[in-house]
Structures are given as C-alpha cells and as structure tokens.
Amino acid sequence: MHHSVAERPAPSAAPARLRRLPPEAGIALVLIALALAFELLGWIFVHQSFLANAQRLVVMILQVSVIGVIAVGVTQVIITGGIDLSSGSVVALTAMVAASLAQSSEAVSAVYPALTDLPVVIPVAAGLAVGAAAGLVNGSLIAATGIPPFIATLGVMASARGLARWYTRGQPVSMLTDPYAAIGSGAVPVAIFLATALVFHVALRYTRYGKFTYAIGANREAARVAGIRVGRHLIVVYSIAGLLSGLAGVLTSARAVSGQAGMRLMYELDAIAAAVIGGASLSGGVGRMTGTVIGTLILGVVTSGFTFLRIDAYYQEIVKGAIIVAAVVADQYRRRRRLTAT
Amino acid sequence: MGAAADPVGPELLEVSGVSKSFSGVAALEDVTLRLRHGTVHALLGENGAGKSTLMRIVAGVCTPDAGELRLEGRALRLGSPGQALAAGIAMIHQELNLLPAMSVAENIWIRREPLNALGLVRHRELRRRTRALLERLGVDLDPQAELGTLPLAARQMVEIARALSYDSRVLIMDEPTSALGERDAERLFAVIRDLRARGVGIFYVTHRIDELFALADEISVLRDGRHVGTSCPRDLTRRDIIHMMVGRELSSPPAATPVQAAPVALSAHGLSLEGWFCDVSFELHAGEVLGVAGLVGSGRSKLAETLFGIARPTAGEIRIGGAAVRIDSPPAAISRGIGFVTEDRRETGCLPGLSVLENLEISALARDFVRLGFVHAGAARRACAGMASALRIKAPDLRERIETLSGGNQQKVLLGRWLLLNPQILLLDEPTRGVDVGAKAEIHQLIARLVSAGTAVLMISSEMPEILALSHRVMVMHEGRVAGILDRDLATPARIMDLAAR
Ligand SMILES: Nc1ncnc2c1ncn2[C@@H]1O[C@H](COP(=O)(O)OP(=O)(O)OP(=O)(O)O)[C@@H](O)[C@H]1O
Ligand SMILES: [Mg+2]
Numbered sequence: 001m002h003h004s005v006a007e008r009p010a011p012s013a014a015p016a017r018l019r020r021l022p023p024e025a026g027i028a029l030v031l032i033a034l035a036l037a038f039e040l041l042g043w044i045f046v047h048q049s050f051l052a053n054a055q056r057l058v059v060m061i062l063q064v065s066v067i068g069v070i071a072v073g074v075t076q077v078i079i080t081g082g083i084d085l086s087s088g089s090v091v092a093l094t095a096m097v098a099a100s101l102a103q104s105s106e107a108v109s110a111v112y113p114a115l116t117d118l119p120v121v122i123p124v125a126a127g128l129a130v131g132a133a134a135g136l137v138n139g140s141l142i143a144a145t146g147i148p149p150f151i152a153t154l155g156v157m158a159s160a161r162g163l164a165r166w167y168t169r170g171q172p173v174s175m176l177t178d179p180y181a182a183i184g185s186g187a188v189p190v191a192i193f194l195a196t197a198l199v200f201h202v203a204l205r206y207t208r209y210g211k212f213t214y215a216i217g218a219n220r221e222a223a224r225v226a227g228i229r230v231g232r233h234l235i236v237v238y239s240i241a242g243l244l245s246g247l248a249g250v251l252t253s254a255r256a257v258s259g260q261a262g263m264r265l266m267y268e269l270d271a272i273a274a275a276v277i278g279g280a281s282l283s284g285g286v287g288r289m290t291g292t293v294i295g296t297l298i299l300g301v302v303t304s305g306f307t308f309l310r311i312d313a314y315y316q317e318i319v320k321g322a323i324i325v326a327a328v329v330a331d332q333y334r335r336r337r338r339l340t341a342t
Numbered sequence: 343m344g345a346a347a348d349p350v351g352p353e354l355l356e357v358s359g360v361s362k363s364f365s366g367v368a369a370l371e372d373v374t375l376r377l378r379h380g381t382v383h384a385l386l387g388e389n390g391a392g393k394s395t396l397m398r399i400v401a402g403v404c405t406p407d408a409g410e411l412r413l414e415g416r417a418l419r420l421g422s423p424g425q426a427l428a429a430g431i432a433m434i435h436q437e438l439n440l441l442p443a444m445s446v447a448e449n450i451w452i453r454r455e456p457l458n459a460l461g462l463v464r465h466r467e468l469r470r471r472t473r474a475l476l477e478r479l480g481v482d483l484d485p486q487a488e489l490g491t492l493p494l495a496a497r498q499m500v501e502i503a504r505a506l507s508y509d510s511r512v513l514i515m516d517e518p519t520s521a522l523g524e525r526d527a528e529r530l531f532a533v534i535r536d537l538r539a540r541g542v543g544i545f546y547v548t549h550r551i552d553e554l555f556a557l558a559d560e561i562s563v564l565r566d567g568r569h570v571g572t573s574c575p576r577d578l579t580r581r582d583i584i585h586m587m588v589g590r591e592l593s594s595p596p597a598a599t600p601v602q603a604a605p606v607a608l609s610a611h612g613l614s615l616e617g618w619f620c621d622v623s624f625e626l627h628a629g630e631v632l633g634v635a636g637l638v639g640s641g642r643s644k645l646a647e648t649l650f651g652i653a654r655p656t657a658g659e660i661r662i663g664g665a666a667v668r669i670d671s672p673p674a675a676i677s678r679g680i681g682f683v684t685e686d687r688r689e690t691g692c693l694p695g696l697s698v699l700e701n702l703e704i705s706a707l708a709r710d711f712v713r714l715g716f717v718h719a720g721a722a723r724r725a726c727a728g729m730a731s732a733l734r735i736k737a738p739d740l741r742e743r744i745e746t747l748s749g750g751n752q753q754k755v756l757l758g759r760w761l762l763l764n765p766q767i768l769l770l771d772e773p774t775r776g777v778d779v780g781a782k783a784e785i786h787q788l789i790a791r792l793v794s795a796g797t798a799v800l801m802i803s804s805e806m807p808e809i810l811a812l813s814h815r816v817m818v819m820h821e822g823r824v825a826g827i828l829d830r831d832l833a834t835p836a837r838i839m840d841l842a843a844r
Contacts, residue, residue, distance in 0.1 A: 207715045208707050215704050218693035225652065225690045226705045226759065227676045285695040 023279050027294045034298060038305035050308055058187070064300035065189040066091075066255075066264075068293065069248045070271035071278075072196045073135075073241030075292045076204070078275050080237055081217040081284025082142065082149035087245040088267035089160035090134045092260070094249025096164045098127030099173040099259030107175035111168055120179040127250040128243055134160055135242015136235065143231030157268065164261040173259040184255030192251065194293075196244060201289035213237060217284030273320065274299055277327040281335065298323070353415070354379045354543040355400070355431075355512050360409030362395055364746065367738045369395045370567045372409070377512065377543040382534060384554050384575075385547045386587055387564035388778040389750025390736040393547045394436050396564070397514045400545065401433035402426030413512075430511035434518050436547070436749050436776065437688050438501050442490030447472040449489050450504045475503050480529040494521045494686050495638035502530065506537075513537065514545045517749070519553065520776045521685075523638040523804045525843075531557055549750070549778050550805075551580055563587055588780045604628045606664065607798035608649070608680075608767050613658035618644040619822035622658070626767070626798045631789065633813030633833075634802040636842045641822040642802045643685050646769045649800070650682040651675040662767075676708065678767075681760030685771040685802070691756045692744050699740040701755050702726040706762040729758040734784060749776040757785065761792075768792065770801045774808060786812060806835050818842050 035051060042050040051057070070087045077084045100111035102123035110116050134156060141152040182188070204210035212233050215223040224230050248267075253259040278295030280287030302323065306316045355377040362370040370392045377383045385393050398404050400411060402420030411418040413429055420426050423433075440449050447468050448455075456467040472485035481499045489497060498521040505513060515534075519527040534544060534557060546558065554561060555575050562572040563586040570586050604627040613622045619641035626632045634642050647653045649660060651669040659666050662678050669675045675682070684690040693701050703711065703722045711722040726740060733754045737747055744752060753776055760768065773789070774782045789812055793799055803809050809816055816833040818825045818841040825841040 206717060206719070208712045208717055209715060211700065211704065211707055211717060214696060214700070215693050218695050219690075221690050222693055223704070225650075225672055225682065225684055226693075227672045227708050228704070229671070229673055285693070 024288065024290050024294060027277065027279060027291055031294055031298050031301065034301050038301065038308065041309055045309060050305060056304060056308065060300045060304035061190050063303065064296050065193040066248045066251050067267060067270045067274060067299065068193040068296040069196055069244055069251065070267060071274035071292050071296055072200050072289065073244035074271045075275040075280050075287050075289060076200065076213060076237050077241045078280040078282060079213050079217045079284065079287040080234060081220065083153065083272065084138065084238065084241050085150065085153040085268050086134060086138060086156040086160055087241065087271055088264045089157045089164065090131055090242060090245040091249040091252055091264040091267055093160045093164040094127040094131045094246040095253035095263050096167045096173060096259040096261060097130045098123040098250045099176055099253040101126050102176045102180035103173065104175050104177045111173055117177060123180055124250055128246040131246015131249060132239050132243040135239040138242060139235035139238030142238065143234050170261060176257050180254055181257045184251055189251045189255065197289050197293050204289060214285055270299060273324045276324060276331065281331050282328065352379050356412040357400065358410055360396065360399060360406045362399065362406050368567050373569045375562055375569065377545060379543055380538050380541045381559040382538055382544045382546050382557055384558035384561045385545060385564065386561060386583060388587055389781055390748040391564040392567040393564055394516055394748065397433060397516050397545060397547060401431055401514055427508055432505045432508040432510035433514040434502055434505040434516060436516040438497055440489055440497060440501060444489060445486050446483055446489055446500050447485040449500055450475065450507055475507055479503055479533055493639055495523060495526055498522055499526060512543050516547045517549065517776055519548060519550060525637060549776065551583055551779060565589060584779055604630065609661045611659045611661065613648065613655050613660065615644055615648050615653055616656045622824055624817055624824065624827060626800055628798050629793055629796050630814045631793055631799045631801055631812045633809040633816040634800060634819060635809050635816055635838050636819035638804060640819040642819050643771050646682060646771050646800065646802060649769055650680060673708065676763065679765050680767045680769065681763055681765030682769040683757055683760060683771060683773055685775065687752055687756055692752055694745050695743060697741045698737050698744050698747065698755055699723060699726050701744045702729060702758050702762065705759050709763065725762060729762055733758050750778050750781055753777050754781065765797065767798045770799060772803060773801060806838065
C-alpha cells in the first residue's frame, strides 16, 4: 500500500531504506578481499605476512596520499558530470614553482638566487595559487566556451606540462629547505589527505555547494532552470580541483625534496581511477568522498601488494587498467539495473 | 461512442494475478485484465496507482514478482523489451525515450535501418519510410530534423510513430496525449480507430476522462495497485469513473473570482524572440490567472522561457511592478520573485538520481535554509515534508529517488519546488500534464488559493477545460503573435479555437 507522505508518522519510519547498506559497503568489501588475497598469496609465495607489517602499511598509505589529495578534487569534478585530465601536469607545474621558491641558500644554481631560505608559507602559497589558477582556466574554458571538460582539461594538461619544462628549461630544482621538506615527511601527507577528504566530505553532504554540485551532475539543464548559476559553480569546482592538485604538487616536491617537470606522469588517471573505483559515476550526479578514500586505498593495496609479491611493475599497470575498467562496468551495471527497476 | 460494439472479441492478451513491489512496497497486487482483439482497453487510476508499472510489465521492461501473461492463450515470459517487441507488443512510454542528437528518422528506425548490400544505411529509403509513417499520423515533420530541436509535442509524435512502426499486435499507450494539443490528439484518435479496425489490441492509459467516451471499448480502473473493476464506457458516467478511481467525490474547481484594479505585476511590451514569437504585449495583474491558449508550436513555451531569462528577447521590454527590468538568467528572474514550472519535466525539471527531498529544496537553497554555506537540514526537511503533504505527494519516503515516483507525483514535486520560494509571479507551462483528476483538482485549488493571496499566474495550457476553469483572462497565441486577449465572460471554447486556428 502507498500512503501519501502526510499520512506517515515520520519519514524515518521507512523500513525499506534502513535495510539498505550504504553504497560504500561493496567497495569496502573489495578492499578487504584484496588485502586478504595478498595476505594469502604472501604466505604461499614469499612466506611472509602482507598485513602484519606496520612499515609496509605506512609506506603504502604514504604512497597513495598524493593521489588521494588529487582524487578528492577529481571526485567533485566527476560528480558535476565532468572530468579533469590536467591534474598530473598541474601537480608537476606546481611542484616546480613551489620548489623554486623553497630552495635553501646552499643550492648552487638556485632558480632565484635572491629568493632562497624563504619562510615555508611562501612556496606553499605559491603552489596552491598556481594550482588554483590552472583550475580556474579549466573551469572558465568550460563555462565560457561550453567545450566538453575532456577537451578543455586535455589542453591544460599539455600546456601545464610544457610550462613545467619551460620554467627551468628542463632542469630539476633541488636543495630545498628543511622546513619545506618536513611537509612531505612522516605521516604529514597522510594527515593532509585525510583532512582534505573530511573537509570535502562535509562540504558535499552538508553545504549548498555540495547540493548544487550534485544537482548539476544529475541534470545540468534542470539545475539551470532551478536557478543555479551553473557556469559560475563549475568554475568554483574546477578551481578547487586545481587547488588540490597544487597541494599535491607541494606534497610531492616536499617528499622528493626536489621538483622535476616529468613528475607525476599519468597521475590524473590514478586519481580518476580512485574516484571511479570508489563509486563516482562518470555520467555525473553520483559519488561520495568516503568511496574515494576507499578507492584510493584499493589502488595502494594493489601497488604495494604487487611489489610485495615481487611482481614486475608492468603487470601492475596492466592490472590497474583492468580494475578501472571493471569499476566502470560495475557502474554501468548499477545504472542499468536502476533504470530497468523503474 | 465505442464503434466496435460489444467488447466480446477473442482474447488477445491476458494478464493474470500480477503483483509487483519495489523495495517492499507493493505497486501492483494481484491484477487480472484481458485485452481483446480489435479493442481499445483504457486504464485509469490516480497518480501512482500502478498503471505504468503494469504496462511496463506487459512490455517486458520490468518483470512481475508473481502472476503471468498470456498472448493468444500461450504463456509469455518476457525478459526484455526486445522480447516483447518480437512477440508483437510495442509501448509508447509516458516519459519519452528518444535520442535528442539524432534525427527523427534515426530515432524511429534505430537498429532497424534499411541496409544495402554493403551493410550501409539506405538513407533515401529511410526517409521515405519515415515520411510515410508521419503522413499516416498526419504530422508535418522533416525526417532529417534533429530531434532535440523539436517542441515537446512533436517529440511525442515521433515516439508514437516509432511504436507504430513495429506493426505490433498489442500497442500500449501510456498517456500519449498528455503533451499534445487538441488537433494532434484528434489525429492520434483517428489512427487508433484505424488500428482497432485492423484488429490491433490497444491498452490506453490516460487522465483525460473525456477522451474515453469517444475511444474506449472497455475501461479498467486501478486504485493503489489493485484492480477495482472493468466496465463498458456506455454504462458509466464521468462521475462514476472518478468515483471508482478516487473512492470519493471531488470538489469542483473553484470559480475564478474577478480581480478588480489590482496592480500590474508583470507586463511585456512588444516582446520578440526571433524565430519564435513577435511583438507580444500583455499585462499580468497581481491575483490574476492569465491563461495562455494556442496550438502547440504557437510560441507559448518560448515566451515563458524568455520571461524567465532562459532565452533573451531580441526586442521589446519586460516590466515588473511598472519598472523595466533585464532578466538575462533564471537567478535574475527568481530574485525578482518569478517561478517557472517547465513543460518537459524530464529534460528541464527532474534531477534524476537525487531524492525527492533534494529535488524539492534545490531552488529554495539559493535563498533559504542556508547559513554560512551550510544547509540547515532539519528546517529544509520540515519545509519539504510540509509541502509534500500540502500537495499530497505520494511517495513512500522523501529520501527515495525522484524517478521512482509516478509521473503525476513528479509533477507535484516540481510545482512544490517553486512554491517553497513563495513567488509573486508564477509561470506555469502545462501545470497538470500527466496529473490525475483528483490531483488536478487539488492543483487547481492550489492555484486558486495562491491567486487569491495575490500571486500573479501566467498559465499555459493545451487543455481547454483547464484554461476555462482557472483563467481570469485568456491570451490566445497564433504562430508567435497574440491573436487576442479575451475577458473571462467572452472566452468560450469556440472563440478561443477560432483565434488559435485562424
Ligand atoms: N523503480 C521504482 N522504484 C520504486 N518505486 C517505484 C518504481 N517504479 C514505480 N514505483 C512506485 O510504484 C507506484 C506505481 O507507479 P506507476 O508509475 O505505475 O503509477 P501510475 O499509475 O502510472 O501513475 P501516473 O498516473 O502518475 O503516471 C508508485 O507509487 C511509484 O512510486
Ligand atoms: Mg504512469
């Protein structure tokens, strides 16, 4: 029997809804299954435990933190129905710019010999600003010209990589100050990753920004008619994604204690993979930060598990590709089931 | 009257004991129906009664939890719409399922294009077949036109043409006329009579009860997922039917009380949009319903879009409260107190994948329920729940996704979205499209209440009774121009049709 909402005591009284598991449950199960599979394979092939090794787990999370920070931004872009292919290049560009302002006076051929030993906020702020600017370009291109996000960010991807090379004529930037290097050491990147994920988890769920982001992804035309300034909102979303790529650039250069233009090639794909594995739908309107965090961890477990089993890096990439495709197929399947159920 | 006399023809399709529930909530319970050769079997019921669900089961789009289908006595197991089509069952869906970027011809013949020896599409043949089909429906459409550029009524005709192109034995029509004007609807009825004479069995879902007496051989009514009864339209009056559907008597729509000397809320002066309408001038007073009548394609929807800032006028001026204003975007319109319920809820209304609650609150969030960017979820939920019960939206839970609601209830959600903003000026484009009689009466009462509280309403409608029941004045449009503005006592159906069709 159907009742109008008015006749129901309270919306929370719907039992059907409560029985449903959160969408992340499935992805979390995949994560656990993968970890257990590596544990088992570990005992069989290398006679070691995969999980009972704190050091390995720490390194694993450290490795994916940078991807995680990018994925937090990319998830929001994907929820609007867009895509950001520029993040890896933007990471490299911001790493170069930030590193060039973080050199110590001991550097032999500093990029700016007059600007060494600067307080750490300056390179950090510069990195974030460059990242946000790249995102602003992405967003403005999409909003003003109406070209597909794929094309706009592809252009920025190429240009940002070129800019990163041009910036020092291809030379790496090294000899960074200790306070700057401290940003990338220890568990700091992990803390930063989890903090950004938390901030944007809250933003997506509890703020107007989040509601509008989902609405645009669900039906852009309807969102416009409902009074959302779609173009302006997209600019904000892409700028945030750029800012987070900038943050990732700072973390990368601090951890490597240098900046190189070839850094983080293909990172955009890992970030997109983390979001999609985490349940974000490339058709827009769907995605959650908790899923993205789990998706990031899945990437980490796979990478670290393969290294642990001493399997060649080539195979890693092949398997990673397969996982991404599987995640997209799973999304399609979910959508189709939802449509035929209607 | 049903020309095919007694509905005693041999059985074509039998639905027996069909039940279906969605996440534990029953949408259909033990429904048994028969469709005979060469008859039109009308299916009626309130929004959410289960009509579309039942029809989707017959068309293989979803599978029943219990019960079975028999086609000419043989049990039928349908796993997909493709299997239903192969068995000779085609369906015209309530929500259009067309590809906007493809041409009319491609949409109709998709995956069945005539091919030459090399496996390439024979375009000329494709166009010829399309033209023949459209001619049969009496519509004048270019087979090569891109579908997305066509008005809703034309897209509806394409959907109908596609279903006809299968030459099926069973044809299901789920509210085919809800987006059509009277003229297109008449043509469709002629086609239906022709199909019936050729022995096709037709399931026909509608909320327009008056259509039935001219069309249906049998009428079945569903209420809350149960089959209430089947009868012959000859044995029923309009009131009987409504009583079967709703289970109670309906209050008649309130008579519009004339407004005296109310200030002008919104006016247009020589407003034009090249290619759509030209030199449109009118005044809309506070507390008034200005009905906008006209044939489909007369530029009415574009006029509303222009008033709301979706399209920008190429000439002319809009004034609000006497002052000229520039409305170049929906937010600009909203900030001036304008709300707009669009005609096509799928393209420009619903946010699929999001909940009923999120669909209701979205426009209000630009102004209300937000502090420092954070949504006050409790306040928003209370306001939306209040609106949902005021509009009697039938949803198991406000957290359900909007696309799980029946069409009429989706429409109410979209209306509620704007009412939450308390607009001073409300633009309504076919406000009761796909809404059942009971809900329609409720929406009409609601409009009357809003108007008596001083809201100015511009209401576009292709339903003459709706225009006549609610409007204080009627503006008739013809091919992008105002053909006349009639006062209530001069607005008769004959006069309106005369101006609209001239
Ligand atoms: N996929 C689905 N998931 C959950 N509930 C659904 C789904 N599809 C339909 N329902 C529910 O089943 C009931 C019947 O819906 P249906 O669309 O058949 O109504 P209808 O009689 O066609 O109404 P309308 O006249 O408004 O089109 C509704 O209450 C609806 O909420
Ligand atoms: Mg329906």
